[in-house]
Amino acid sequence: MIAVLGLLVGVVVGVVLQPDVPLWLQPYLPIAVVAALDAVIGAGRAFLEGTFSDRVFVISFVSNVVLAALIVLLGDKLGVGAQLSTGVVVVLGIRIFSNTAAIRRLIFHA
Amino acid sequence: MPEGPGAGHEDPPEGSREAQRDAVPDRRPDPLPGTPRREEVRRRLRGLLVRPGRGQVAAAVLLGVLGFGVTTQVRANETNDAYAGLRSADLVQVLNGLNAESRRAETELNELRATRSRLTDRSQSREAALAQVRDQASTLGILAGTLPTQGPGVRITITDPEGKVSLNTLLDGIEELRAGGAEAMEVNDTVRVVAQTSFDTDDGTLLVDGQRVAPPYVLDVIGNPPTLAKVLDIAGGFRYDVESSDGTVEVQRRDRVKIASVTSGDDPRFAQPAG
Numbered sequence: 473m474i475a476v477l478g479l480l481v482g483v484v485v486g487v488v489l490q491p492d493v494p495l496w497l498q499p500y501l502p503i504a505v506v507a508a509l510d511a512v513i514g515a516g517r518a519f520l521e522g523t524f525s526d527r528v529f530v531i532s533f534v535s536n537v538v539l540a541a542l543i544v545l546l547g548d549k550l551g552v553g554a555q556l557s558t559g560v561v562v563v564l565g566i567r568i569f570s571n572t573a574a575i576r577r578l579i580f581h582a
Numbered sequence: 583m584p585e586g587p588g589a590g591h592e593d594p595p596e597g598s599r600e601a602q603r604d605a606v607p608d609r610r611p612d613p614l615p616g617t618p619r620r621e622e623v624r625r626r627l628r629g630l631l632v633r634p635g636r637g638q639v640a641a642a643v644l645l646g647v648l649g650f651g652v653t654t655q656v657r658a659n660e661t662n663d664a665y666a667g668l669r670s671a672d673l674v675q676v677l678n679g680l681n682a683e684s685r686r687a688e689t690e691l692n693e694l695r696a697t698r699s700r701l702t703d704r705s706q707s708r709e710a711a712l713a714q715v716r717d718q719a720s721t722l723g724i725l726a727g728t729l730p731t732q733g734p735g736v737r738i739t740i741t742d743p744e745g746k747v748s749l750n751t752l753l754d755g756i757e758e759l760r761a762g763g764a765e766a767m768e769v770n771d772t773v774r775v776v777a778q779t780s781f782d783t784d785d786g787t788l789l790v791d792g793q794r795v796a797p798p799y800v801l802d803v804i805g806n807p808p809t810l811a812k813v814l815d816i817a818g819g820f821r822y823d824v825e826s827s828d829g830t831v832e833v834q835r836r837d838r839v840k841i842a843s844v845t846s847g848d849d850p851r852f853a854q855p856a857g
Contacts, residue, residue: 474638474639474641474642475630475638475641475642475645476642476645477642478641478642478643478644478645478646478649479642479645479646479648479649480649481642481646481649482645482646482647482648482649482650482651482653483649483650483652483653485646485649485650486649486650486651486652486653486654486657487653490657491654492658493654493655493658498658499669501651501654501655501658502655502659504651505648505651505652505655508644508647508648508651509648509652511644512641512644512645512648515641519626520623520626520627522622522626524637525637526636526637526639526640526641529637529640529641529644530640530644533644533647548669551671553669553671554669554671554672578623579623579627581620
């Protein structure tokens with residue numbers, strides 16, 4: 473419940489403040505968002521499986537975001553930023569889908 | 583809630599999963615091996631509502647961060663123009679694409695211009711040809727007598743009170759007028775005289791193209807008026823012949839002679855264009 477409230481507060485704050493994304497962050501924010509989404513979905517699965525740990529969640533959330541941004545940064549430095557961004561999004565997308573499927577099986581057994 | 587790898591890990595180690603399954607005694611076999619039973623999942627979901635803990639607060643904070651990030655990114659994506667977030671390599675690619683596009687458009691433009699000028703030339707030359715053909719048609723129509731015509735010329739009135747002016751005399755006169763450059767001729771405002779016009783007599787009356795023509799004969803002739811007036815006066819010519827037959831010839835020079843009558847201008851039956 474509190475988690476859902478937190479999500480809503482974040483959305484409302486984002487809508488109300490309407491912050492401008494700084495230029496240096498622009499290539500990394502979308503990847504970071506996708507990575508965070510992956511961490512959240514993974515946490516939901518772990519929670520339903522009974523293996524949830526807030527410590528692990530926080531660490532995995534932050535490390536996911538930072539790692540995704542770092543990979544993109546490295547890709548930019550190597551000159552393959554666009555391709556690497558695509559790769560990261562694909563991998564995270566696959567993880568999100570498999571975790572969502574696991575959650576679906578846990579809740580509906582289907 | 584057992585501690586262990588979980589958040590962000592879609593594959594917790596087998597050990598923890600085994601331990602967790604051992605902790606809760608199974609009353610009936612799992613529908614899928616390795617997954618918690620339905621009651622357990624329900625219990626955890628209910629637990630979210632009744633006893634929020636530290637984990638929930640952490641999750642709330644991180645979800646708040648996620649929501650903030652999502653809205654920010656969505657807004658940035660919607661408001662920013664398409665090129666703001668692109669890397670230099672992407673921009674170069676976009677630029678190359680635009681250059682190629684512009685080259686293609688340029689080529690197309692040139693082709694279309696060439697086509698347009700070709701079509702314009704063609705239509706202009708066709709118009710010129712058409713004008714020439716129209717010109718020619720009207721010229722030929724005047725010569726063949728199929729078109730009414732007008733121009734400077736003379737009106738010749740021939741009286742024949744004694745009825746002695748012969749057909750041959752009249753034909754001689756017409757030939758003399760032709761020699762003098764007559765371009766169109768008309769007898770008595772009714773019959774056009776052309777190359778095929780027939781002259782005949784019937785009971786003393788003149789038949790021109792089968793039509794009766796009674797004296798006084800009036801010849802409307804288009805041509806150079808002084809020349810036409812002069813050719814009739816040559817010694818032993820038309821005027822002499824008519825006056826020897828007790829007739830008179832009167833020539834009026836006119837700036838504008840109108841010839842309204844036309845011939846039917848039938849297509850030739852036998853003669854075909856050659857060459």
